[in-house]
Amino acid sequence: MSQINPEITPLYTLNPLNRFSGRAENYVKHRSGYPADEIDIILEELGEGI
Secondary structure: OOOOOOOOOOOOOOOOHHHOOOHHHHHHHOOOOOOHHHHHHHHHHHHHHO
């Protein structure tokens, strides 16, 4: 049987708004972008299926 490490804080006890609020700037700076032409093609194809 595995032992629970008392030094590790369970993720369910952390508030996600506080955990990630300081990281939003880095997320925006480093997230990948998508070419506008590709997005248009995807949206057109989705529109045909509706």
